[in-house]
Amino acid sequence: MNEKQLKRLIENYLNGNCTEREKTLLDKVLDSYDSPADITQPLEDEHRLQNEIFSKITSEIEGDTSKVPPYPVKKRSSSRWLAVAATILVLIGMGSVYFSEQPLKQVPLHQTEILSSVTDWGQRNTITLSDGTTITLNAGSQLHYPKTFEGNTIRSVSLVGEAFFEVAKNPGKPFIIKTGKVTTRVLGTSFNINSYEFNDMISITVRTGKVQVESVSRSGKTDAVQLVPNEMAQYSRSNDSITKSIVDNDNYMDWKNGIIRFSDITFHEASKMLNRWYGVDISFENEALKKCHVTARYEHAKLQVVLESIKFATKGMDYEFTDQKKILLKGRCQN
Known part of the structure; x- marks a missing residue:
């Protein structure tokens, strides 16, 4: 495995395109690092980081899976894992980590x-x-x-x-x-x-x-x-x-600039935007409501102002807070 293949493998994994075998084995490598700091902290031997990452992934991905002993699966923090994987990807992109069969050059790791x-x-x-x-x-x-x-x-x-x-x-x-x-x-x-x-x-x-x-x-x-x-x-x-x-x-x-804009989009599309914007979980009482359309623009508006505005414009939709961060859209639309 060379640098290009390794880069593509990690990118595929970040996008969910790895095979199950590659995913399982790459999980083992990433689980050996608790945080990005484990990859980027200064090392006494400047070659150790490059050799370590490359040899781990090469041996796992190219090795014989039948010879890999069982290992305990950690309850992984997705944000921690993603940070570690992205860190390796960034290091490759910066040229700070080199994977080749040639002797590795000295790299000032304190800069990475x-x-x-x-x-x-x-x-x-x-x-x-x-x-x-x-x-x-x-x-x-x-x-x-x-x-x-x-x-x-x-x-x-x-x-x-x-x-x-x-x-x-x-x-x-x-x-x-x-x-x-x-x-x-x-x-x-x-x-x-x-x-x-x-x-x-x-x-x-x-x-x-x-x-x-x-x-x-x-x-x-x-x-x-x-x-x-x-x-x-x-x-x-x-x-x-x-x-x-x-x-x-x-x-x-x-x-x-704090502006949320609905440009003739469906309620389903608008709900995804509200999920991201306000950190809420929006569900629907019926499938037909998801297909209703809305056009509106709000600037630094509170969530309830947005919901009341949509309710008024549709003349049939209503909403209910089933929890502090959960909202149920119900009724129907007449727009």
Whole structure:
């Protein structure tokens, strides 16, 4: 197994595309690390980290599973596991970990300490990186990034969820965002990435500057598009393809300014947005209600204001808090 194969394996696992055998064996490797710090902390022997990760994964994935003894399965924290997997992916992307049959070069591992920022549903957070880049994380998102970019030829981070990037200009150090099979490369610009795992699409929308978006198909073919303001690239996980279109930026970047917009979408689609926005769980009394449509725009609005507004507009829908964070939509719509 070489670096490219290992990178693809971890990306497939993050996207849920591994075989059951690969998933089981890779779980064993990731379970041996309690946190990203176990991977990025300074080591007396600068070669040990590279050799350790590579040898563990190679022996497990390429080994004979019939000879692997049973092992106790931990009750894994999904956020901890994802942070560890994403950390390995970021390290590979930064060139800080080398996997080859040749002797390993000395690498200043103190520069590869990986930090993580995680937002729960209903939360948003703004982070400023060491190079001055500002990133606003939407609800239910995770960003993994180096503490410092000093000494690296590129600036690389990993994202799960949605974030708005305002990248500090540095022509000598491209900024790279890894989201599953999609890689976004920029020098200095502002744009939005939506890569929630429950969505089929990974979307990149540009506000200023120019962005290059690349995806690698299952056959290994690289597809790339360049975006300018008011253009969007979408990678379909199911179709394994990338497309480009012209869009209205406001529809994709309003969330950063506290605006939630329903543009003639179904109640089912709107409920997913409310789940992320307010950290609630919305269910439906009947299937017909899911197909009702709603068009509205709210700015820094409380949840009950949004629900009352939709109730008034539909003239038949009602809602009930069955728990502090659980809402049942019931009735019917007449819009």
